[in-house]
Amino acid sequence: xxxxxxxxxxxxxxxxxxxxxxxxxxxxxxxxxxxxxxxxxxxxxxxxxxxxxxxxxxxxxxxxxxxxxxxxxxxxxxxxxxxxxxxxxxxxxxxxxxxxxxxxxxxxxxxxxxxxxxxxxxxxx
Numbered sequence: 001x002x003x004x005x006x007x008x009x010x011x012x013x014x015x016x017x018x019x020x021x022x023x024x025x026x027x028x029x030x031x032x033x034x035x036x037x038x039x040x041x042x043x044x045x046x047x048x049x050x051x052x053x054x055x056x057x058x059x060x061x062x063x064x065x066x067x068x069x070x071x072x073x074x075x076x077x078x079x080x081x082x083x084x085x086x087x088x089x090x091x092x093x094x095x096x097x098x099x100x101x102x103x104x105x106x107x108x109x110x111x112x113x114x115x116x117x118x119x120x121x122x123x124x125x
Contacts, residue, residue, distance in 0.1 A: 002099040003030070029108045030095040036111040037092035040085060040118035041066065047122045063089060081121055084114045 007027035013020035023031075045066050048054040054069065056062050067089075071082035091111045094101055101107075 003027075003101065026101075026104060029104050030101070032108050033091050033095040033111045036108075036115035037088040040088055040115040043119050043122050044070065044081060044085060047125065051125070077121060077125075081118055084118045088114050088118070 003026060004024075007024050008031065010020050010023035011027045011031045014023055041063065045056055045062060048066060048069055049056050052069075057065050067082050067085050070078045070085070073079060073082075088111055091107055094107070095104075
């Protein structure tokens with residue numbers, strides 16, 4: 001069955017603390033994937049900006065720019081950050097745009113782990 005995109009409004013209302021019909025589980029899992037990606041991406045973006053002095057594009061090009069900065073490094077640890085960000089971005093694209101999402105629970109759990117790993121790695125650089 002195709003995802004009912006209006007369920008995202010129920011997630012938004014729940015997050016805002018507004019009494020509503022509870023969001024369905026699929027909407028919550030999709031939102032979790034999206035937020036896991038952004039947690040890791042923004043942490044990586046801010047690391048480059050604040051620790052390394054990069055001027056990050058203020059457009060959607062920022063996603064590719066951030067990934068590339070880690071991918072082009074000779075440091076294998078930084079390369080893993082790029083790889084994990086790429087996987088997270090792929091998962092987020094599916095969560096935010098694809099009507100049918102087989103394996104959603106497993107991918108959500110993977111996204112949460114990848115995001116934690118990226119954040120942990122950045123904290124240790």
